Amino acid sequence: MNRRIIYEKELNPSQLEAVRFNRGPLLVIAGAGSGKTRTLTYRVARLVDEGVPPGSILLLTFTRKSAQEMLKRAARLLDSRCQNVSGGTFHSFAYAVLRRYAFEVGFENGFSIIDRSDAEDLIGMLRKEFMGPSTHGALPRKQTLTNIFSRAANKNLSVEEIVENDYPHFFRYMELIHTLSKAYRKQKIEHRFMDYDDLLIYLKMLLNEHPDIRDKTCSTYQYLMVDEYQDTNKIQADIVYLLSGKHRNIMVVGDDSQSIYAFRGANFENIMRFPDIFPETRIIRLEENYRSTEPILKLTNVIIDRATRKYSKILFTRKTGGTPPLLIEAQSENRQSRFLIEKVLGIHRSGVPLNQIAVLFRASFHSFDLEIELNREGIPFIKVGGGKFIESAHIKDILAHLKVIFNPYDRISWYRILLLLDHIGPKTALDIYERISALNSGCAGFVHSSFKTSRSQGLDTLKRLFSDIDAEPMSVARLGEAVVRYYLPILRKKYDDHPKRSRDLEHLVVMMERYEQLESFLTDMALEPPNTSQNDAVFSDTSNDERLVLSTVHSAKGLEWHTVFIIWALDGRFPSIHAVHDEKDLEEELRLMYVAATRARENLFFTYPVQIYDRISGMVLNRPCRFIDNIPDDILPKLSDSDL
């Protein structure tokens, strides 16, 4: 049933203008809590309402979850047609397009996506290969190399430029780094791998070099909308430009003050320069904040006021009253945790559900002590961000087996699963892979060969696994079960904490139940890995389960809670010690703090332990975060936990 939407009643004038905007480029500068999502959903609904075919609308967002959420909301506003709007991340969109046109970008036989750690493994193998005795130990580690290559790709710069600017101390190995970069590129092509960056690079290339495909794509997607535009990078901006084609119906929404992904190449200049690239751009500002009370907004305005470059906008709210934020000095880390727990329990008792309270922090490990205390007190919580689940070795082991089943020439994964076996080291593993590759008959080649390893019991078991799997067709989840069954003995031998880890494996199998194709499971694991760490949190889509939320600030983007605690508001932690020497990095930390603080509706607390010795820097950290230091008491009152 088609609900009749009365746009002018449900939206404020600025939102309404954006929603009614029809054709051409539109830039919406949307302050925190100003109804950005609302504006996007209403615009989707309005377009569909007026007869635009849903399939011709493309909504690009930062996570696929937020795209789905918006389309669901639009469907609730109007009707189910909105669910047919195309939505997703740049990466998932790129994947969808490239799968269709793989041939045109030189991947005649398709490709698979490798995630960050796969890329590191591959680069690590090459690094070992190319490392001579003279460069022993001095070459950047594999993570650093991966970083360099990825930055170059995302910023559209050469590897040389990145090394020169960001890693000058490695400049003398430039030649070798360059060789490695080329070798990495070659390996990826040979093995039909694309990393995250490649998805964007090849999409851009495709659109650039194939005008016919570009025209076709542009006419398919007549209306483009991009959310979180402040966190796009150069290639993404180029892609947006190419996609806007002749129709130039491109709406981008963002807040330059909330740009927090520069470390992965995002450039908030994209949003600043948008009107230069599309000179006929209409700019709309959303400045009314519907989220936070006045005292909170007053503080966040002070925080962001210290940023140097931004679109000017002044947020205001009509939510007067409310308590001012509070800065609390705790005597130790543990006292910080205990203060927080007490406060949480108090607020909870006064009627606020636990899932409406969030604890935010700069880096994932900042919550360790708190997690221990929460467990001790039996307070249920969910931790978001930090990417633990998919990163853990046992999960990667299982995925490696599945990847080999999907692509028997996946060198990284073969290497990984062979190394798990007794008496097989790097050399033997590579030899075996070479054989499999030369035989060119997939897993069967492996199953039916004999290898001259003296003690090859492990190999026989592995062969049996693959031949069992080959014998009968199984569902994705059954496949997972078979691999887990095979892997369990290895797990027990490898880890003392195997009970906990084997529960993770069971969860993984449950997740697999949702998939019909192994390929789509593996793609999702690479493109949209579960964001929460371990435990059953992964599956509970029920948003009303009662758990305290622990989250990195990055993962909290776009969300809001009744009460927000920002812990470790200690200079050197937040802002991170690594950022304090660089003007630009520091400003990003400032924006990060702004994002954190603007998540709060009613209550906002900052806490920091008064004195901490930092091992890494060898420094004593004893100042509160500089972004909230020296703020007048009437805006940010201060308190010590020893006073309580």
Add this chain to the structure above:
DNA sequence: CCAGTATCCCTTTTT
């Protein structure tokens, strides 16, 4: 050539 032990490193944030 593998496996076990010593040593050093660094520890953001994520598609």
Add this chain to the structure above:
DNA sequence: GGGATACTGG
């Protein structure tokens, strides 16, 4: 306090 790398003995 952990993970990756380097070294050494079997």
